[in-house]
Amino acid sequence: MSLMITDECINCDVCEPECPNHAISQGAEIYEINPNLCTECVGHYDEPQCQQVCPVDCIPHDPDRKESKEDLMQKYLTITAA
Template sequence: MALMITDDCINCDVCEPECPNEAISMGPEIYEIDPDKCTECVGHYEEPQCKQVCPVNCIPFNPAWRESKEQLMDKYLRLQADAK
């Protein structure tokens, strides 16, 4: 599953630079995560880095975007290939 940022976000700016896939960007009011780019850091780290640094714990799993670890790895590999 991809991650999402809830309305509890305080726009502290710490999550955006931690995302290795550049899936986090500023939305109209709070930061948002692009589910097409979010791999939960699979392929990069053991744990999602945005969740690790979030001071208000407002980055849960997105229940509308369910993906297995294998699907996340496939997405990671596709994103890496697209970046070349």
């Protein structure tokens, strides 16, 4: 499943540059993750880099976007082929 950023986000700016798919951007109030670009770093890293650097632990899995590792790998292949 893709990740999401919750309201606990403090806009510290550390997650955005860590995303290899450029799925994270500044929203109206807090950072947001584009679920169409989020692969949880599958294809790039073993673990989601944004979760690793977030100082307030506000980047959980999005329960509304369930995806298997295979789905995430297919999304990665599609994104990197473009």
